[in-house]
Amino acid sequence: MEQNEIVDNAYRNGIEATRKLQAAEQKEMGQYMTPPSVARFMSQRCIPHAHKSSLCVLDPAAGSGVLAAAAIEGLMDCDTKPKNIKLILCELDGRMIPTLKKLANNLRNRAKLKGVSLTVSIKHGDFLLSQMALSSKAIADVIIANPPYFKINASDERAEKHSYAVYGQPNIYGLFMAACAKLLKRNGKWCFITPRSWTNGAYFAAMRKHLFNNLHIEAMHTFESRTEHFTDDEILQEAMITWATTKAKSNQNVIVSSSAGLADLHNSQLNNMPLNQVIDDDDDQMLILPTHVNGIDLKAWGSTLENYSLKVSTGPIVAFRADKFVRLRKSKQTVPFLWMQHIKHMAVQWPIKKKREHIVANAASAWMLVPNENMVVMRRFSPKEDERRVVAAPYIEGSLPGAVIGLENHTNYIYRPGGNVTEAEAVGLAAYLNSRVVNQYLRAVAGNTQINATDLRRLPLPSLDIIRYIGQSALGLSLDEIDAVVENALANENRERLAA
Template identity: 30%
Template sequence: MIEAIELKQSDYLTAKPEHLKKEFGQYFTGSAVADYMASMLTFVDIPIVRLLDAGAGAGILTIHAAMRCLAQGNKQVHAVLYEIDSGILSQLESNMQRVAETFKEADGIFTFDIRYEDFVLARPDRKEAPFHVSLINPPYFKYNTKTSPYAGATADLYAGNPNIYASFMAIVASCMEDDGQMVAIVPRSFTNGLYFKGFRHYLNRTMSLERIHIFRSRSQLFREQAVLQENIICFYRKASQNASIKVYTSTGYDDLNKDKNNTYPAAQLIDTSNGYEIIRIPESLEDAQILTDVEYWPSSFENNGYFISTGPVVEHRTKEFIIESDNIHGSIPLLRMHNVKAFKTEWTGENKKDARFMLLDGHEKHTSKNQPYVILKRFSSKDEKRRLVAGVHDPSHMPGKRIALENHLNYIGHQDGPLSQAEAYGLAVLFNSTLLDKYFRCMSGNTQVNATEIRLLKLPTRDIIQKIGMSFRSNETIIQEQIDTLLEYFLKI
């Protein structure tokens, strides 16, 4: 039954125009993933299990959840399924009838109610009886916070409008009965970052995170649909936060049943030391130890007085300032991502991507003081080994009072005045180290390096950072092992 349903679902999605899939944010769940998600459910000791499917599609998640309940001894299940794609409703109805027949053959009862409604706008948490179980693969898309009907739709639950999938998760959480179970396959982006701050606060107060599954490969999970978003599967229970959280890892869905897992204290993964409540996810025991080591560092980015800003040159808005010609009078080099290497910035004018920035009237709001900075790339490719790449900008290499930094770069300085060369190189050693790169990956699954996350970093004190920088010798042959050894020496790790 499952194989035939999945094949029909795949055919439906393949035939659907790309613009409609994007509009619905549709990425249907494969049977292997749905079965794995359902396997996380624990027995519900109640006569009738109420099951919620917030974006049903062809009903794969409901099928696996219902069959899991039946296998665990729940003979009666009632499912409520929401779906707004009219083209798949008949297939959904037929699939639910087949589940009902399977239950009947096992002396059970499966009933269902299909709602052709928008789950977020319907807000079933305000009118439905609570649910006991929900498996969800919600749509992913951002919406216009001024014109979309989704804007403010969950304002009573949390502040902000980060992404439609957060709205789904929040409303499902609100729908749950005490001790109710929610299993969601969603982008990892909600675990960190400023945009999801209000949502995380709500989720951490409402639900207990008890299990996370992460995938080492970005491309395998929804590979037929060419999705490269980093997704996780998370299990939440409607209860106060459990003392521990299990983290499972696999490459993709082919090795789901060979996954490895470790258990960590919840306090180690959910950072309650500030208002952001970032959820850190270590991929291994080694990563977990790095979390612990870094947390013991005596200072922080902000306590050390550093600032981080995003490069102010937004190229599509400053086209009249940007020229490709070399060394035009009244212009300065424009630093782009390709100009930033580990421990240095390099602009020669010989690279085809090199450009200059004209100091026309009004340039001040797009340029910065030419002083020592540590410059971080804001983006890395999905296959890049490092998430953090830090260059050092030496103003003597680019004479003049101003510097132009493109907005795919972050630059770091100190609030009390220019960084010394030693301090700049000390910070660059930290950011280019394996230790901090792994720590950052525990904090963030994004290929984007956000300023908010950098501001939250724990750091050694400034005097230690300066000592590291004074011991650093910049040359063309420096290797990762040398960087890591230098850091280990000064931090005694």
């Protein structure tokens, strides 16, 4: 069997195995097969440049062995091949073990034809609880992985064993990344394909710190589509590939690229960026990827909400705690109660008659209600299938009845304490938040579908004059038309700033 056939065959076997699973079971296991083109793309940069006669390759979440096969394929295609390769395949799912044994035989036969001695060790069990993962002993020259994706409790044995990388509720893929960072030999290569959520947020802060203390990030590739990288699996994840090596000098650069999916994978543009522009210098060490859209870089703007005396808060009403005030039907005592489902791009739609969308306004509930005045309201979570990260709308004073209104806890809102947001500011800021420029920026700095207040507080903003100009032009426009208004306004301000 030819080497490329071995990789493709491993993928087909994996897809056949996962298709026998119920969707809920596959999601619970977090098991999704890496397409061969992605596996080869990952392995190309994983092949060590320096010649070594003996190498060890580790896949800690082998699945059907696609990534391992691609890595061995790359090593055996080198002009100077290693004489000896040790391949370690770890897999928890017992149904994959027969497939891995067949793969091992095919790889050994192929290696023999190439004059390479290949030994394969298949370890059936939980990698994170294995002696290998817990030893912190550098054993591998190449580590390549597509780990499972699902959250576990902090009390889970795996989280407790890897507590150095845990804060709050961890996602298991972050533990795989952290554990493998300790297993890499000097000048070794480490490559993972994962969701992008690890790049920011408090839950991954300990994991990032551990990762950056042990590894140097060499390159990153992001997939802009949530669906076009795992083509045969129904998965909605914003994925990225990260390549790293053992700790290097801090002044090195990072290669950053992106593609929509598989079709343009090899045609993506490359950015060569200083490491200190990719990893934020604050305690959380968040990753910040390039944010250019049509030549516009939001990081060039230095203002934030705080500069304009604006504040972002989370909707104060937790529905089950306010149950005695929430009503299915309106009365003389109630005011509108907005859930995130009421918020659309540039519009508030109320009522929708699918929620308990009224709340009693009296002295007892007053603390959880907000003034009926100009503001921007938005969803805290964007639908996974939505192309835009932010769903925001201007709320104009008096649009709904009552002196106050209710905002449910899955919403955020922007207002000016002790002052008024003008209508042009509310419309302009909502249009800016919904725009393609901001969408690209937030996808780069926020790896999940939650829009938290911290991201919004840090979001770079143009001048208030530009926000008001956008607001005077954007009402009633489609998203594509809003994109054109926002990008033209930002480009004009950028030119004026550079000419000054």
